[in-house]
Amino acid sequence: MSVLSLILLILIAGAALWLVLEPLRAGTPSDPDAPERDRLNAQQAQLYAELAALPDGPDGERRRPDLERRAALTLRALDALPPRPRPAPRTRTLALGALVAAFALTVVGAVTFVPRWQLASLQPAEAANVQATLRLPGLKAQAERTGAAADYLAWGKAAFDSSTYDQAVTAYGNALKLDPRQPEALRRLGILLLTRGEQSGQTLSAEDAQRAALLIRTGAQLAPNEPESQLLLGFALARFGQDDQALTALERYRTLDPGGRDADDLITAIRARQNSSDPALRVYAASCASCHGPSGGGGIGPSLRDSALTREAARQVIVQGKGAMPAFPDLKASDLNALLNLLESWQDTGSR
Template sequence: MTLSLILLGLVVLVAAGLVLSPLMRGAADAPEHDPDAHERARLSAERDRLYTQLAALEGDAPEAAAQRPALERRAALERRAALTLRALDALPPAAATDTGRTRRLAWAGVALATLLTGVGAVTFVPRWQLASLDARESQNVLAVLRLPDLKAAAERTGSNADYLAWGKAAFDSGNYDQAVTAYGNALKLDPRQPEALRRLGILILTRGERSGQTPTQEESTQAALLIRTAAQLAPDEPESQLLLGFALARFGQDQEALTALERYRTLDPRGRDADELITAIRARQQGSDPALSTFAASCASCHGPAGGGGLGPSLRASTLTPEAMKAVIEHGKGTMPAFPELSGARLNGLLNLLEQWQKEGQ
């Protein structure tokens, strides 16, 4: 962001310089900035007056009696005119001005400044806006900006790579109808593409949540098959396991879904997209035990389904006293958030469960 600010500042300075330079140069060349302008004007006026008088004498035809004074007057005028011309020649030459050229340069500066400002607006300003977003939001914004060009390229070339690029941009930016079209066309060209398979499958499976048109049983079965096929083709891609887990959970296959989602978290330790579903599945599985349900809902996503550790430390290896554990749960510590909503019987049941696990150990 700092680099963008510096570059935009340079653009503004260059643009301002281009606009103001010819105008300032024209102002500097103006007569009022010529220190000899007044003297030059006075001498020029004197010269013109003397020439006028000499021209008038040329037209006179003096009589013989007046011929000598006329000649003396002419000689005096000629001497004064010569002195005036010499004084004018002694002055430094006046700065040449070209208002037309100055005006053309000014307009050229305005045009170039406008161009540079426009370039800065479409390059630097969006980056300032993106700097305030997280990585995923920035990618989504960029995907939206690229979407029209990618769509046009895919429709023009009909190539598999262009359909995949269009589908990815559409999916990442939430334009799911376009994603269905793009991935569908890509699969017609090559039916063994994991990304297109799993994303098209999940879009079909969740169509009812977006449009209210619930897929038929046949469509749901076909969508699940697409997602399973993608997971078989690319088992080590985190998204394959994530979408497989979501699909299995929708069909009530909780244990298989949990296996896929835990696999997703192993492949992408920073991924948080499965946390809520894992917690919900754990809560369903352990609903008969209130303490286990509380742990599944609030703790399992970080400390593992059985307290053995995950993103957070193992609770079975903890040496904290029940009082210390209670304080951490209520107020949080380090990266662990507080859970002030846990109280009374729920909190006591959870503390008893954690104390039991401490005794059992690993």
């Protein structure tokens, strides 16, 4: 986008320059009598200077008539010359119009292409936040004017994305009054309610916590294949201490959005809580989770819960490696046995 903006700015600058210079390109019309006019003007100036310098007395009075006669003749000769050519009125009008047009083009460039060019220097998330903030007044006015659910959703999305959460609550609340089956509005209102204490410093009541969980769960049930549904569900489950279910939701989020990194910190925190009491999980988190998922459900590597490998075959793959999987020959015997026990338990229960 920055290359396109630069090209458009160059075109605008070129057009403005052409409009300003075009009326002046021909210049002032030529004056064929200019040499004679200049000579007579110089002669007139010299005669006036001599008249002004005449001394008082007989000698000055004797010379004055001749100088006055010559000055009159010079002035008469100047008056006899054709008038000096002047720029045509159309040229002046066109020049003025060009200046106005150039100013208008500059303003248009300033309020359209320049901001887009500046946005191109921001990270994608930052640029989206700025654009959402700029759209807020117009989207709010449109939603209040039409009262349509779609317009309230558009306003709510822009408000949520720009962290203007008070407007997001109002917009999404109005959208749900018109249509209570709005997954985006449900899950986002739920997460705003769940985190309200962090934003306001107030303690979240048990009733509000349960209401927030219900909103988020309902949003996830209505749109299970939307990455944000699983992300916010995982966040809510973790807040209620349901780490296994939270990891399942967050793994689902990573499957739906392989490039999404919003769950990384939470997954790491959940692993840390689990690994502190389970040596097998600690080994798995350190050596396996980055490829096979935080709870063995698969990722870059295959699901270990669906694996049909025997204990001995799994031991050989772990120690010697296979295909894209690296070898881990330095694992302690106790750690390796604990890891194999964990894998066997996952095979027994299958995918949760």
